Amino acid sequence: MSGWNEGAVAQTHPLIAQPSHDELVEQLFIRDLKLHVMQTLEPAQKKLAGAIVAQTETSAAPSNDPVGDLRGKMEALDSFRTWLTVKRESQRQLWAAVGDSVERQADQLEALADLPTPLGSVTLDAAFDVPAYIDRGDIHLMPGGNAHDDGSILQGAVMDRGGAVYMLGRNGGMLNDLRGQTAMAHLLTVYPEIEPKRILDMGSGIGTSTVPAAIAFPDAEVHGADVGASMLRYAHARAEHLGARVLFSQQNVEKTNFPDGHFDVVFSCVVLHETSQAAMANILAESHRLLRPGGVAIHLEVPLIHNFGDLWEELSSELEAQFNNEPNWRGALSADYGALMEASGFTDVKVGYQSTAFQARSGPLVFKDTSDGVFRSWFVTSGRA
Numbered sequence: 001m002s003g004w005n006e007g008a009v010a011q012t013h014p015l016i017a018q019p020s021h022d023e024l025v026e027q028l029f030i031r032d033l034k035l036h037v038m039q040t041l042e043p044a045q046k047k048l049a050g051a052i053v054a055q056t057e058t059s060a061a062p063s064n065d066p067v068g069d070l071r072g073k074m075e076a077l078d079s080f081r082t083w084l085t086v087k088r089e090s091q092r093q094l095w096a097a098v099g100d101s102v103e104r105q106a107d108q109l110e111a112l113a114d115l116p117t118p119l120g121s122v123t124l125d126a127a128f129d130v131p132a133y134i135d136r137g138d139i140h141l142m143p144g145g146n147a148h149d150d151g152s153i154l155q156g157a158v159m160d161r162g163g164a165v166y167m168l169g170r171n172g173g174m175l176n177d178l179r180g181q182t183a184m185a186h187l188l189t190v191y192p193e194i195e196p197k198r199i200l201d202m203g204s205g206i207g208t209s210t211v212p213a214a215i216a217f218p219d220a221e222v223h224g225a226d227v228g229a230s231m232l233r234y235a236h237a238r239a240e241h242l243g244a245r246v247l248f249s250q251q252n253v254e255k256t257n258f259p260d261g262h263f264d265v266v267f268s269c270v271v272l273h274e275t276s277q278a279a280m281a282n283i284l285a286e287s288h289r290l291l292r293p294g295g296v297a298i299h300l301e302v303p304l305i306h307n308f309g310d311l312w313e314e315l316s317s318e319l320e321a322q323f324n325n326e327p328n329w330r331g332a333l334s335a336d337y338g339a340l341m342e343a344s345g346f347t348d349v350k351v352g353y354q355s356t357a358f359q360a361r362s363g364p365l366v367f368k369d370t371s372d373g374v375f376r377s378w379f380v381t382s383g384r385a
């Protein structure tokens with residue numbers, strides 16, 4: 001079995017939960033199972049779906065519900081049901097395994113998070129109103145969901161270690177930070193003259209993408225806002241361990257408490273697909289409100305932008321939303337970002353793929369129309385206020 005960082009430098013930080021030998025074996029097993037599901041079982045299902053679609057096209061009258069028809073035929077196949085079951089179960093096992101490991105070392109993690117002289121801060125809102133799309137189901141099947149709070153940092157600790165396993169260790173190892181590095185690389189690629197004094201990460205989670213902003217722009221005041229108190233406490237401690245000064249706050253990024261024009265740069269990383277159609281428009285509008293004239297918004301999403309008319313893709317999107325609790329998967333992957341950004345008041349809107357950067361400043365600083373594939377580039381839309 002191979003390890004996490006094949007050939008790469010160790011990428012980690014002191015606060016991340018450390019698995020015992022057996023826990024590590026279990027986490028690596030789950031990672032390899034997920035790889036098997038993605039790289040072997042899923043392409044086989046795609047091939048079967050292609051054969052069914054081809055046969056239907058030659059033998060049947062056009063259908064009013066081609067995706068539903070394909071789903072019905074696929075559901076009759078044992079291999080399809082097995083693929084779907086293993087996919088969902090591997091995801092559930094991931095959180096269960098990481099959750100047990102975090103719980104075992106809860107006291108040590110809390111002690112590590114108790115920092116007497118922090119550089120940054122965390123501001124929580126005891127009366128916070130969690131948006132319905134966050135509360136409705138446990139996103140990605142993480143028990144308790146993003147807003148879960150028991151007064152500890154532990155939900156954040158689960159999200160951190162679990163997120164790195166979820167990304168198969170391929171998004172910056174245990175730092176899981178390549179989205180943030182890539183968003184900042186986009187800024188340096190397309191808007192190189194910008195010298196931001198204030199930056200906001202909208203939907204900052206545990207700060208995996210916020211810390212790269214603070215490191216790329218050490219003189220800027222960097223903020224992160226999210227809905228989850230446990231995640232934010234953890235994000236604060238994590239950023240401190242990485243030597244980054246970040247001001248975290250518990251806020252709905254559809255409508256924050258920052259004044260108009262407060263920021264030079266606002267960005268989000270893989271947030272929009274976890275919201276709703278209405279929230280997505282609100283977040284883009286809020287990102288415009290928060291920018292000073294000429295400021296830049298960058299919204300980075302998963303690199304799987306939807307290909308309408310491809311029935312397998314349509315069915316896969318439906319299954320991802322239904323079985324992995326992704327509330328706005330299809331909405332975010334099929335949105336017309338150019339139109340949405342312009343409707344929010346942005347000019348000079350860019351839509352394309354930013355090559356994955358390992359360090360924002362060392363790049364690669366490449367932005368283009370085509371995707372290099374998952375983990376190699378990210379879908380990005382950006383514009384000026």
Ligand SMILES: C[S@@+](CC[C@H](N)C(=O)[O-])C[C@H]1O[C@@H](n2cnc3c(N)ncnc32)[C@H](O)[C@@H]1O
Nearest residue numbers: 146203204205208209226227252253254269271
């Ligand atoms: C997939 S996580 C990504 C976190 C982080 N941006 C990253 O790159 O690691 C999506 C995050 O968006 C947050 N989120 C979704 N809707 C939000 C909202 N309306 N206000 C604040 N945060 C939100 C979720 O709580 C979650 O932490």
